[in-house]
Structure formats: C-alpha cells, structure tokens
Amino acid sequence: MFKEGAFRYPLAFYHEVFMLKLTDIDFNAVWQETFGWNTDDKSGRKFDDRVESDFWVKLAPRYTEEYNLNHDTPLIAQRLQQLLGSGHSILEIGCGSGNFTALMARYSKNILGLDFSPAMLAVLQQRLLAEGIGNVQTQSGKWEDFTTDAAFDYIVSVNSLYRIRDMAAALHKMNAYSRRGFIIVRTIQRPFFYRLYRDCGLDCAECPDYQLLPLLLWQQGIKADVEFLHYTKIKSFTDIDAVSQEMCYDLSKKTFLTYREPLLRRFQEQALMQDSAQQISQPRTTVIISVKKINLG
Numbered sequence: 001m002f003k004e005g006a007f008r009y010p011l012a013f014y015h016e017v018f019m020l021k022l023t024d025i026d027f028n029a030v031w032q033e034t035f036g037w038n039t040d041d042k043s044g045r046k047f048d049d050r051v052e053s054d055f056w057v058k059l060a061p062r063y064t065e066e067y068n069l070n071h072d073t074p075l076i077a078q079r080l081q082q083l084l085g086s087g088h089s090i091l092e093i094g095c096g097s098g099n100f101t102a103l104m105a106r107y108s109k110n111i112l113g114l115d116f117s118p119a120m121l122a123v124l125q126q127r128l129l130a131e132g133i134g135n136v137q138t139q140s141g142k143w144e145d146f147t148t149d150a151a152f153d154y155i156v157s158v159n160s161l162y163r164i165r166d167m168a169a170a171l172h173k174m175n176a177y178s179r180r181g182f183i184i185v186r187t188i189q190r191p192f193f194y195r196l197y198r199d200c201g202l203d204c205a206e207c208p209d210y211q212l213l214p215l216l217l218w219q220q221g222i223k224a225d226v227e228f229l230h231y232t233k234i235k236s237f238t239d240i241d242a243v244s245q246e247m248c249y250d251l252s253k254k255t256f257l258t259y260r261e262p263l264l265r266r267f268q269e270q271a272l273m274q275d276s277a278q279q280i281s282q283p284r285t286t287v288i289i290s291v292k293k294i295n296l297g
Contacts, residue, residue, distance in 0.1 A: 070099055
C-alpha cells in the first residue's frame with residue numbers, strides 16, 4: 001500500500017495523472033509540437049514553399065540513384081504489392097521521381113502521382129517514357145490542397161508527409177478519398193550509425209512520427225495495422241575523414257571528439273574494403289501503417 005506521507009502531492013493527484021485516458025490527449029497538437037510547427041521561426045523548408053522547391057530542384061537529378069529505398073531492400077515493394085493486390089486505382093502522395101510508382105504501375109489499373117515538386121515530377125515523367133509505362137498520370141501540388149471528384153481504391157504515401165501541419169485532417173482526407181484503404185510507409189528516421197552509437201553508450205533521438213500516426217488514426221476511430229520491416233543498409237565511405245564528418249554531424253563535434261576513439265574503432269571492426277572504399281552495413285527499420293476497409297471483392 002502507498003502511504004500518503006511518501007509522496008510530495010496528495011494521492012488523489014497521482015490517481016488523476018495515472019488515470020489519464022488516451023482520449024484526453026490531442027495527438028494532433030502533440031504532432032505539431034513534436035515537429036516544431038509552433039516555433040516563431042518560419043524560415044526553412046517546412047514553412048517556405050520556395051525553399052522547399054529549390055531543395056528538390058537541386059536533388060531531383062540524383063534522387064533516384066542516391067535515395068532509393070528499393071536499393072536497400074525489396075521487402076517494402078513486395079509488401080506493398082501484397083497489400084494492394086492487382087487491378088486497382090492508386091493515388092500516390094509524394095510520388096517524387098517514381099521509385100515506387102513505376103513498380104506499382106506494373107500491377108495497378110492506373111495511378112495518379114501527386115507531388116509538390118515539378119522538378120521531381122519531370123524526372124518521373126522521363127522515367128515513365130523510358131520504361132514505356134502508360135497508366136500513370138502526374139499532378140503537381142500539396143496533399144492539403146488536393147481536391148477531386150474521383151475516388152481511388154487505395155492511397156499510398158512513402159516517406160512523404162513531413163511537411164503536413166494538420167496531420168489529423170490529412171489522415172481524415174486519405175480515409176475519405178480511398179474506397180478500399182490507404183497505406184503509409186515511414187522509414188524510421190535515425191542516424192545511419194544509430195546502432196553503432198548505441199553500442200558505444202550514446203543515446204540518439206529518432207523521429208517519433210511512426211508512433212503518433214496510428215494514435216492519430218485511432219483517435220478518429222480508424223483501425224490501422226502496423227508492421228515493422230527490418231533490413232540492413234550498406235553505405236560506403238572513401239576515407240575515415242568522411243566517417244568522422246558524418247558522426248560529427250549526428251552527434252555534435254564535442255560529443256564526437258569525446259568518443260572518437262571507441263566510435264572509429266567500432267567502425268573499423270565492422271567495415272569491409274570494397275572497390276577502394278570502406279563499406280559498412282547498419283540495421284534499418286521501415287514501418288508500414290495500413291488501413292483496410294471492408295472487403296469489396
């Protein structure tokens with residue numbers, strides 16, 4: 001039994017705290033606070049469309065080669081195909097250069113690829129032409145502003161919701177515009193050396209969006225299934241200076257210099273020489289959040 005004198009506040013206070021219900025929490029407000037939407041500083045990609053557009057203009061020509069999840073693992077594409085089935089209409093939010101669009105087009109009836117960046121859509125259109133894919137249309141714009149009289153069997157988003165402030169409204173819209181359901185793919189945002197840092201006793205923050213999204217859906221009465229796909233990502237470094245530079249960026253220069261010896265020793269123990277570069281594999285996790293409506297056959 002707890003004794004009243006053992007606590008700073010009356011037991012009734014702790015009872016109220018412990019009995020706090022999830023329904024009492026505004027997870028949309030938590031989302032906005034967690035991802036810095038309430039800051040006074042409105043500069044940067046999150047708030048400034050021009051800055052965001054310029055960012056993608058520079059990255060678009062090399063995005064497919066350097067930031068393609070399908071290069072890391074086939075598991076995500078395989079699971080998407082299992083969940084979507086064949087012969088359905090798809091709306092893809094944030095299709096980018098089409099890393100998943102081109103794959104889904106092979107088994108889908110038709111796809112509308114929506115993306116904020118015209119530069120990324122131009123790369124996608126070139127890809128569709130080169131691969132002879134004719135069942136994909138594209139549209140430039142934000143999901144928050146998107147409207148249509150059409151309905152889609154499924155809506156898919158792969159790592160594309162990072163600029164949405166009102167996530168509750170965005171999820172509600174996905175549910176409203178999809179006949180069969182929708183799928184959100186989120187690679188857990190951690191430093192590449194996350195496990196190596198943990199092995200050396202360093203704690204690194206990770207992006208909690210994959211934790212909040214199911215709660216936001218639940219708060220709207222939408223049941224979601226959550227799956228974790230585990231795989232390894234391989235990265236090459238030309239020299240130890242490149243490794244040090246990345247670790248400094250992740251940890252801060254001061255922390256890196258404090259732990260430099262064990263960090264680089266652990267790297268050397270795990271790395272292998274390949275084509276005059278040091279390659280190292282690190283664990284990676286991608287979360288698939290899927291909402292399946294009634295079976296329509």
